Amino acid sequence: VKRVTTNVLRSMKSKGEKIACLTAYDYSMAKLVDAAGIELILVGDSASNVMAGHETTLPITLDQMIYHAQSVIRGVNRSLVVVDLPFGSYQGNSTQALKSAIRIMKESGAHAVKMEGGKEIEESIIRVLSAGIPVMGHLGLTPQSIYKFGTYTVRAKEDEEADLLRSNAKLLEELGCFGIVLEKIPSKLAAEVTASLEIPTIGIGAGNGCDGQILVVHDMLGINKDFSPRFLRRYADLYTEMTNAFTGYINDVKSGDFPNEKESY
Ligand code: KIV
Numbered sequence: 495v496k497r498v499t500t501n502v503l504r505s506m507k508s509k510g511e512k513i514a515c516l517t518a519y520d521y522s523m524a525k526l527v528d529a530a531g532i533e534l535i536l537v538g539d540s541a542s543n544v545m546a547g548h549e550t551t552l553p554i555t556l557d558q559m560i561y562h563a564q565s566v567i568r569g570v571n572r573s574l575v576v577v578d579l580p581f582g583s584y585q586g587n588s589t590q591a592l593k594s595a596i597r598i599m600k601e602s603g604a605h606a607v608k609m610e611g612g613k614e615i616e617e618s619i620i621r622v623l624s625a626g627i628p629v630m631g632h633l634g635l636t637p638q639s640i641y642k643f644g645t646y647t648v649r650a651k652e653d654e655e656a657d658l659l660r661s662n663a664k665l666l667e668e669l670g671c672f673g674i675v676l677e678k679i680p681s682k683l684a685a686e687v688t689a690s691l692e693i694p695t696i697g698i699g700a701g702n703g704c705d706g707q708i709l710v711v712h713d714m715l716g717i718n719k720d721f722s723p724r725f726l727r728r729y730a731d732l733y734t735e736m737t738n739a740f741t742g743y744i745n746d747v748k749s750g751d752f753p754n755e756k757e758s759y
């Protein structure tokens with residue numbers, strides 16, 4: 495199989511081919527996602543929410559992200575695997591950022607890292623890129639800053655924040671990032687930023703004008719019933735499927751139907 499590289503993503507953008515991305519946090523899911531033909535797998539710090547049950551992405555540690563990344567890498571043959579640098583492992587200290595990124599690359603075998611922010615983390619991005627580690631940016635609703643925002647609502651609706659996002663997107667491209675996640679911003683702004691860049695934008699809640707899309711895999715599979723933002727399209731109802739499987743099993747065990755003779759030695 496031909497591996498997806500950052501160059502492949504850039505040439506997909508130049509040809510107008512959309513880039514399909516999903517998150518994964520473990521071996522079995524990554525294997526399915528990779529085999530289906532997803533170009534980019536993000537080992538997101540959303541693992542803090544969907545795997546560990548935390549309310550925010552802030553608590554997950556670098557060690558925990560590395561564990562998830564190691565598991566994902568074992569299931570992947572083709573996709574580009576990008577790993578989130580977790581909160582506290584890169585902000586405001588480029589030496590620490592470099593150390594964190596090197597640990598991810600060395601200990602997991604992942605292909606790139608992602609960091610949230612623009613100008614304020616410029617030094618960290620430069621330092622990580624200087625070690626030959628591909629960096630993906632992330633602008634708009636950056637969940638590691640949720641306590642600054644105070645709400646998970648759409649970002650950059652006002653001119654000032656939109657201008658800041660435009661200039662940060664340009665900066666990330668100039669620094670050498672290979673792509674940018676745009677999260678929960680108006681589709682018009684996302685389309686404008688996308689058109690102004692040569693590197694691909696990957697949207698989540700950022701409309702159809704981005705070069706690609708990403709969703710949290712548990713969300714698009716419908717495993718979680720409680721999370722229904724408008725940008726989320728569910729491609730399965732695994733909540734119902736899995737609940738039916740569990741109750742079916744419980745009933746069969748209680749009734750003595752399982753295991754039957756053929757299922758026994
Ligand atoms: O952690 C994550 O899943 C992400 C995506 C939603 C972009 O950062």
Ligand code: NA
Nearest residue numbers: 538539540578
């Ligand atoms: Na993330």
